[in-house]
Amino acid sequence: xxxxxxxxxxxxxxxxxxxxxxxxxxxxxxxxxxxxxxxxxxxxxxxxxxxxxxxxxxxxxxxxxxxxxxxxxxxxxxxxxxxxxxxxxxxxxxxxxxxxxxxxxxxxxxxxxxxxxxxxxxxxxxxxxxxxxxxxxxxxxxxxxxxxxxxxxxxxxxxxxxxxxxxxxxxxxxxxxxxxxxxxxxxxxxxxxxxxxxxxxxxxxxxxxxxxxxxxxxxxxxxxxxxxxxxxxxxxxxxxxxxxxxxxxxxxxxxxxxxxxxxxxxxxxxxxxxxxxxxxxxxxxxxxxxxxxxxxxxxxxxxxxxxxxxxxxxxxxxxxxxxxxxxxxxxxxxxxxxxxxxxxxxxxxxx
Ligand code: ADP
Ligand code: MG
Numbered sequence: 001x002x003x004x005x006x007x008x009x010x011x012x013x014x015x016x017x018x019x020x021x022x023x024x025x026x027x028x029x030x031x032x033x034x035x036x037x038x039x040x041x042x043x044x045x046x047x048x049x050x051x052x053x054x055x056x057x058x059x060x061x062x063x064x065x066x067x068x069x070x071x072x073x074x075x076x077x078x079x080x081x082x083x084x085x086x087x088x089x090x091x092x093x094x095x096x097x098x099x100x101x102x103x104x105x106x107x108x109x110x111x112x113x114x115x116x117x118x119x120x121x122x123x124x125x126x127x128x129x130x131x132x133x134x135x136x137x138x139x140x141x142x143x144x145x146x147x148x149x150x151x152x153x154x155x156x157x158x159x160x161x162x163x164x165x166x167x168x169x170x171x172x173x174x175x176x177x178x179x180x181x182x183x184x185x186x187x188x189x190x191x192x193x194x195x196x197x198x199x200x201x202x203x204x205x206x207x208x209x210x211x212x213x214x215x216x217x218x219x220x221x222x223x224x225x226x227x228x229x230x231x232x233x234x235x236x237x238x239x240x241x242x243x244x245x246x247x248x249x250x251x252x253x254x255x256x257x258x259x260x261x262x263x264x265x266x267x268x269x270x271x272x273x274x275x276x277x278x279x280x281x282x283x284x285x286x287x288x289x290x291x292x293x294x295x296x297x298x299x300x301x302x303x304x305x306x307x308x309x310x311x312x313x314x315x316x317x318x319x320x321x322x323x324x325x326x327x328x329x330x331x332x333x334x335x336x337x338x339x340x341x342x343x344x345x346x347x348x349x350x351x
Contacts, residue, residue: 013103013107013108013109013112015135017109018109018112018135019037019135021109021113022037022112022113022116022130022133023036023037023038025113025116026113026116026117026119026120026130027129027130027131028129028130029129030095030127030129032044032045032046032095032096032129033096033129033131036129036130036131036132037130037131037132037133041132042096042098042131042132044095044096044131044149046151047151049153049154050151050152050153050154051092051151051152051153051154051157052149052150052151053087053090053092053149053150053151053152053157054147054148054149054150055083055086055087055147055148055150056083056145056146056147056148057079057082057083057086057145057146058143058144058145059075059079059082059143059144059145060141060142060143061104061141061142061143062141065078067142069185069186069188070185070214071114071118072111072112072114072115072118073114073115073117073118073121074118074214074215075115075118075142075144076114076115076116076117076118076119076120076121076122076144077118077119077121077122077214077215078118078122078214078215078216078290079118079119079144079146080097080118080119080120080122080123080146081122081215081216081217081218081292082146082239082290082292083097083146083147083148084122084123084126084128084148084218084220085216085218085219085237085239085292086148086237086239087148087150087218087220087223088218088219088220088222088223088224088237088294089158089223089235089236089237089294090150090152090157090158090159090223090227090235091152091156091157091158091223091224091226091227091228091232091235092150092151092152092157092223092224092227093126093150093151093152093220093224094123094126094128094148094149094150094220095127095128095129095149095150095151096128096129096131096148096149097119097123097128097129097130097131097146097147097148097149098130098131098132098133098146098147098148098149099116099119099130099132099133099144099145099146099147100133100134100135100136100143100144100145100146100147101115101133101134101135101136101142101143101144101145102135102136102137102138102142102143102144103135103136103137103138103142104137104138104139104140104141104142105137105138105139107142115144116130119146122218126218126220128148152227153227153228156227156228156230157227158223158226158227158232158234158235158296159234159235159252160234160235160236160248160249160252160253161234161252161253161254162232162233162234162253162297163233163234163249163250163253163255163297163323164233164253164255164297164299164323165255165323165324165325166299166300166322166323167233167234167297167298167299167300167322167323168297168298168300168303168319168321168322168323169246169257169259169295169296169297169319169320169321169322169323170295170296170297170298170306170317170318170319170320171238171242171264171265171293171294171295171296171317171318171320172219172222172293172294172315172316172317173217173219173265173291173293173316174265174266174267174270174291174293174316175238175242175264175265175266175285175288175291175293176264176266176267176270176281176284176285176286176288176291177208177209177212177213177267177269177270177288177291178209178212178213178216178288178289178290178291178292179213179284179287179288179289179290180209180212180213180269180270180273180274180284180288181209181210181211181212181213181214182213182290183273183277184201184206184209184210184213184273185210185213185214200272200275200276201269201272201273201276202272204269205268205269205272205273206269208267208269209267209269209270209273212267212291213290216290216291216292217292218237218292219237219292219293219294221313221315222294222315222317223235223294225309225313225315226294226296229305229306229309230302231296231298231302231305231306231309232296232297232298233296233297233298233299234249234252234253234296234297235294235295235296235297236248236249236294236295236296237292237293237294237295238289238290238291238292238293238294238295239289239290239292240289241286241287241288241289242259242264242285242286242287242288242295243286243287243330243342243343244289245295246259246295246330246342247330249295249297250326250330253297253323254326255323255324255325255326256323256324256325256326256327256328256329256330256331257321257322257323257324257328257330257331257342258321258322258324258328258331258332258333258339259320259321259330259331259332259333259342260320260321260332260333261282261286261332261333261334261335262333262334262335263318263319263320263321264282264285264286264318264320265316265318265320266281266282266284266285270284270285282335286342297323303319329341330342
């Protein structure tokens with residue numbers, strides 16, 4: 001879209017040259033792309049008998065990312081993962097990507113290419129084709145919006161509202177790592193960092209946690225597996241934190257939950273971080289967002305098949321609770337075997 005009174009392009013970047021070079025370096029054709037970057041709109045084919053899944057995310061500098069602690073490539077990678085993870089939570093396969101970008105006056109073409117390099121690194125394993133976008137100048141930092149299109153066999157998509165009483169609650173991977181990584185990164189920009197504590201954490205654990213924050217993995221294979229075997233009755237991805245995302249499943253499915261805090265899958269690195277900083281690792285797992293793991297419910301009759309198949313596939317999944325009647329509410333079994341109400345303490349942008 002052309003602005004009404006301001007030059008459209010960045011002062012040092014020529015928009016058309018930039019788009020041409022983005023096209024040359026980062027777009028790749030897949031058989032379903034009829035027309036990619038370069039026309040007024042992209043054209044893709046869709047196979048008959050498939051559902052289309054669409055998701056979009058907007059990231060703003062200073063709100064969603066901080067250029068003091070992340071490179072442009074990291075930001076691109078995380079932005080792509082956030083979208084891939086939404087597609088994974090539907091049990092779908094990602095296929096086509098659109099990217100809209102507002103570039104600040106200080107931004108250089110090299111920054112844009114770094115950003116795309118990160119995005120495409122996250123997308124490449126899933127054969128996602130970049131098919132278009134839009135470019136503008138910005139007077140207040142970077143804005144990045146991704147739209148990802150995927151497909152899923154009809155009636156197999158995983159929704160948030162399918163959990164039933166008696167279903168088991170599972171999560172993939174480990175949780176809390178991303179928040180620990182973010183806290184480590186933030187300490188490097190503030191003076192709050194304690195050298196003694198930093199020294200208490202091995203370089204390997206530190207690298208692991210920061211990696212989990214800056215380069216998270218979208219669980220595409222796990223989502224497709226759940227969907228293909230019809231193991232799951234509902235699913236969501238962990239972007240806002242376990243307590244908040246679990247609430248979405250409970251509210252949308254009109255059910256309650258008994259979460260077993262003793263069962264939460266915590267990495268060694270997350271435990272080591274929590275010990276050094278005198279934090280409760282369970283709390284990190286409950287409130288930490290952006291782990292991009294999948295949270296899903298499984299009917300009791302599927303449980304054995306699911307667990308067998310997960311071992312065969314090499315997927316790490318952990319049962320962390322049971323779906324209850326909605327009047328039960330959201331409760332957690334604590335490490336001491338006591339019950340407590342689960343309060344929503346996840347991250348929200350407008351609070
Ligand atoms: P229009 O004026 O119709 O919006 P543009 O000049 O903005 O056309 O875009 C030309 C082509 O380049 C289109 O195919 C568009 O999808 C693509 N494009 C524009 N900006 C980007 C971007 N940041 N990333 C990827 N593709 C882009
Ligand atoms: Mg445009």
